[in-house]
Amino acid sequence: HFGFYLGMNQNDFKIDLNKTDFKNVRIESTPAFGFNVGLIADLRLHKNLSLRFEPGLVSNTKSLLFTNGGFDAIEDIAAMNPIEDIREVNATYLHFPVLLKFNTDRLGNYRPFLIGGVSYDYNLSSNEDNQSDNFSNEFRTTSNNFMYEVGLGMDFYFPYFKFSPSIRGIFAMNNELKYDNEANGLSPWTAPVHYLGTRGVFVTLAFE
Numbered sequence: 001h002f003g004f005y006l007g008m009n010q011n012d013f014k015i016d017l018n019k020t021d022f023k024n025v026r027i028e029s030t031p032a033f034g035f036n037v038g039l040i041a042d043l044r045l046h047k048n049l050s051l052r053f054e055p056g057l058v059s060n061t062k063s064l065l066f067t068n069g070g071f072d073a074i075e076d077i078a079a080m081n082p083i084e085d086i087r088e089v090n091a092t093y094l095h096f097p098v099l100l101k102f103n104t105d106r107l108g109n110y111r112p113f114l115i116g117g118v119s120y121d122y123n124l125s126s127n128e129d130n131q132s133d134n135f136s137n138e139f140r141t142t143s144n145n146f147m148y149e150v151g152l153g154m155d156f157y158f159p160y161f162k163f164s165p166s167i168r169g170i171f172a173m174n175n176e177l178k179y180d181n182e183a184n185g186l187s188p189w190t191a192p193v194h195y196l197g198t199r200g201v202f203v204t205l206a207f208e
Contacts, residue, residue: 004037004206004207005038005039005056005205005206006037006205009033010033010034011032011091011199011201012032013064014172014195014198015027015029015195016196017192017193018191018192022191027193028064028067029062029063030064034059035058036057036058036059036202038054038057040053042208049101051098052097052099052115055095058093058095059091060200062088064087064139065085087134090125091126091141092123093121093122093123093124094124097117098118099149101115102115109156110156113153113154113155113164114152115150115168117148117149118148118173119147120144120146123144123176126178128141131181141176142176142177145176146174147198151204153166153204162206163206165205166202167204169202170198170202171198171199172197174197176196176198
């Protein structure tokens with residue numbers, strides 16, 4: 001069967017820094033609310049198990065605060081001037097998840113479920129191919145990304161449709177950062193970052 005979904009999300013970034021060479025660097029991610037909308041195709045494999053394809057659009061804007069005391073830990077290179085800078089990172093994903101949905105047996109007009117799977121996400125707002133970088137106030141991320149999601153919810157049965165609210169966590173598997181073009185690798189915005197990946201919570205309202 002088929003359906004559609006609407007929802008909202010709160011996303012931010014998981015950030016791992018290279019603290020060996022960049023001891024004075026801090027990067028803070030501020031989560032923000034966005035929306036998600038899409039379609040549902042559900043194939044029942046068993047009375048308690050379904051394979052689902054839920055292509056959709058996910059939009060969100062995150063803020064990153066960069067505080068950098070210079071590169072004092074790196075020998076042979078003069079310390080750069082400290083910075084305090086903010087970047088607004090827009091993300092509009094074409095979201096293509098393939099999921100498994102496990103239901104309990106139906107209890108009257110409702111049925112709890114668990115759901116999880118992986119997705120390919122194409123970021124329309126990545127700026128990956130932009131030749132300008134943070135030295136020109138352009139923060140870039142990768143266009144092609146992979147994520148996984150897990151969640152739980154409840155099916156409510158009505159005479160003409162099924163309503164299924166759920167809450168899910170979504171987590172990037174690859175590093176989404178596009179590093180700056182600085183030849184010596186000393187961009188104060190991207191050089192300290194070992195890994196940057198989306199993580200967030202989705203609240204989804206499905207109608208099938």
